[in-house]
Amino acid sequence: MPKVRSVFLSDIHLGTRACQAERLLDFLRLHPAENIFLIGDIIDFWAMRRGICWTPAQNTVVQKVLRRARHGERVVFIPGNHDEALRDYCGVAFGDIEVADELIHQAADGKRYLLIHGDQFDQVTRHHRWVALLGDQAYELLVRLNLWLSWLRRKLGMPGYWSLAGYAKRKVKTALNFIFDFEESAIRHARERGLDGVICGHIHWAALREIEGLRYVNCGDWVDSCTAIVEHFDGRLELVTWDAATSHPVSPTVDDVVEV
Template sequence: MTTSNYRTIWISDLHIGSTQCQADTLLDFLKHNDSEKLYLVGDIIDFWALSKKMYWPRDHNTIIQKILRKARHGTQIIYIPGNHDENVRDYDDYVFGDIVVKKSDIHTTLTGKRLLVVHGDEYDTIAQHHRWMAKLGSIGYDWLIEINRFLRLCRRIIGVQSHFSLAAYIKFKVKNVVQFMSDYEETLVKTLKNAGVDGVICGHIHHAEIKEIEGFMYVNTGDFVESCTAIVEHHDGRLELVRWQKQENEALTQALETALTKAQ
């Protein structure tokens, strides 16, 4: 399979160290996508999950090794911690294995747009002022993801390859959750619109999007738990939302379709 090369890649909410991390899809993404600069936009290692149960399979270790290898081979990697790995924020401006830790950063695109890169929990009133509610919500979300993993396995067994996320489906059917996401976006934009930047790139709410709000660019990287998304900057400065599916799965599907066509 070919490897895509970008000027910049942003990924967030990997939740390494939890059972929700889609390690195989994430490793496949890292294998087939390179960039001059890579932003890790928070909730990379899930210390909340690790504090409840030690879970660190081999492929999670491989993810860390893969990222460190990219750094050694010249990729500029900036790690911006989130609320699930907030203890890393104590190491602002430290360098670990060629990876720079920053609480936030300003990225300038090739077209000259100045974009603030933050995880985004700083602008979430629940995460900031009602931590017990945030953790309770996280537990409920974890249950949804576990159910979703079972449903995904069943769909693979019966040959359904299209991506489906139960958590995302429920998210957009619950009015209060939809309103929360809308309020979150508006709070970010109102807070940062006069901060001397052209836009913001964040994660946190697990909903990938690129859009303009009142002339201000709002970009959310999504996650590698349910939707497996990333934001990339092409070498002409254009930003794109990428939804990733394992390349091996796509190749297998194409091979099966070709075989069925020939049989007919």
């Protein structure tokens, strides 16, 4: 697969049973890039307090990213709320990896994007931390149940992949957006900064679309949906959804996705 200019990843949640590191390794292998932007919740310190699950594949993800940084790819790590302990080290470089609270990225077409995890726009995470922690545990339970459900579907010969966690998110997405206005808050912040858009994560809901003349881009996650954003050398952004069976991209299945 040809080299891309930039890869944007968020919500990998290393250290958890739900992390789909094998699929991420396939994606990284086929997407060499000039820049890798890790936009928060890469390591899940919240879940690791309850119990660590660190697989060989997760270890290989870390090694691969470090190797690519050593070989000249720019790697920037922007901590999220699950790895917020690393925000104390913003402005510091660990080896060849930069740590930043946020970053302004200028794409090849001149568009300027704010790279930020996004918990800053989540009123629950900011003001009701206990609710966020409870929701995190509920989401982890759904993902674990989905592992058993996937096994059962395979045994019954049912084709395709169906996500219980994704189904739950679709059911509550409209209500959550109405109450907390996450996407609108992100776009408003980018507009106030005089930027062309925002690239974030946090809500595990991949998107690539225009909102009020600006670009709202969400990387999604590598727990349930396995999605990433890539920038091509002409500045075009693309949402990639990685398929477990073929280790190739598949057509996006999220709402309101456009290529820009």
